[in-house]
Amino acid sequence: MIISQKKSQEELLDFLKGSQKIAITGCSQCASTCKVGGEEEILELKAWLEEEGKKITGYRVLDPACNLLKTTKDIKKMKEELKDADAILSVACGDGTQTVAKAVKLPVYPGVDTMFIGEIERVGQYEESCRACGECELGWTGSICPITRCAKGLINGPCGGAKDKKCEVNKENDCAWIMIYEKMRELGQLDKLMEVREPKNFQKSNNPRKINLREANKEAVEA
């Protein structure tokens, strides 16, 4: 899931200082699950902005914000609410906010900071688990990601920086490589860790990346 976090009220007021009439959009998926962009949070935002003297022209939880065709359609349904609006405040991830911005002519401001792709450990508690590196390494690491969970993204084993099995960068984090070692030992696959890994190919994560299955399918049909 894409984990987002609310921006500070100061930052939002700064974005909105030239705007009086504001519409709010959220997202039914990740942003709702991580409690930043569902109806409940939008209503809270609405109440606070009204206290700050703004007029909220309308709101909608997009389902999901990152689907361009669907968002374009849903935004059209907001014609009345957007007619008088000066700006949209989007409480979806950075992707959803950009999608909304493509669908409207108004300025769109982000209400959240997009943090990471993470796991929901429990309600309100998330942990980064994948950096979308473009070449999944989990097959030889006991499904513990060294690219994400090791602060240095090491692929050949730990640095010397762990103390009491905790990372030198953040003592609250377990050393990913000790976790990987212990998991592989349990799995009886330590031999897989002995192989010297070639340096990672970072070409696979050069941004912006694109995937076009339609083109690929079309080529396959033509061939």
Add this chain to the structure above:
Amino acid sequence: MSLLKETLDRGGFAVTAEMAPPKGTDFAHLLECAKAIKGRVHGVNVTDFQSAVMRATSLVTCKLLKDEGLEPVLQITGRDRNRIAIQGELLSASVFGIKNVLSLTGDHTVVGDHPQAKPVYDLDCIGILQAATILAGGKDMVGNELKGTPEFYLGASVTPRFDPLDVQIFKMEKKVKAGARFFQTQAVYDLETMRVFREKTKGMDAKVLAGIIPLKSVGMARFMNNNVPGIHVPEDVIARIKAAEDKVKEGIQIAGEFIRQLREENLCDGVHIMAIGAEENVPAILDAAGL
């Protein structure tokens, strides 16, 4: 051939000392300390933005030491340079006749003095060893021919006191596979750690230089025990420092005795002295160790 390699290959007890480039352009103190150990050590390691703190580069400092007639060991980490810059740095070192290279992962930027910086880690320490090995074969990492081939004596680091130790050992084996021929260890203060480590690594085709950090105070020992991964100063050593009138002198004495004991029991192939800001004490440590 590098003096360090020659010494270790013939079974000699090698001594290296570590120096950090200054933050600024004044090298007077560093060069003074270097001159004091000239002819007494087989190599001088120069740290690469040690602890992720910005300062002059390892390469330029190595060059200055070489000009003074000392044998430098270029430390290089993966933290600040990608594979293009690392290969270029290695070629440049070779142009200056610098052959000894110690490959390290590098402390993370967040522990240094520019925590806002973007850490690189394009190559890990094994990737750096692989890159150097490939360059020494006359090609670059993607197979392009080099005009002029560098020569290296490659080393890496290891932490003999680590929980679980096998995690360090398996990585050490991979470092050997990737080209490391000598290891300089994290600082050690007890013989038992080195006994266990020596036993575990005896089959490896690599020489081990035990890390020595002379103690200067009780506070320093306690700080390292609490904060520096892999370092454990035993209580009896701390008690000696505590009881001593001249703590620095006692620290030097303890280091000297420890080196003698390591040598007597053949627990390492040499020592690597990291005086951390007290490089002027290195000759006294060598005296105390009978080196």
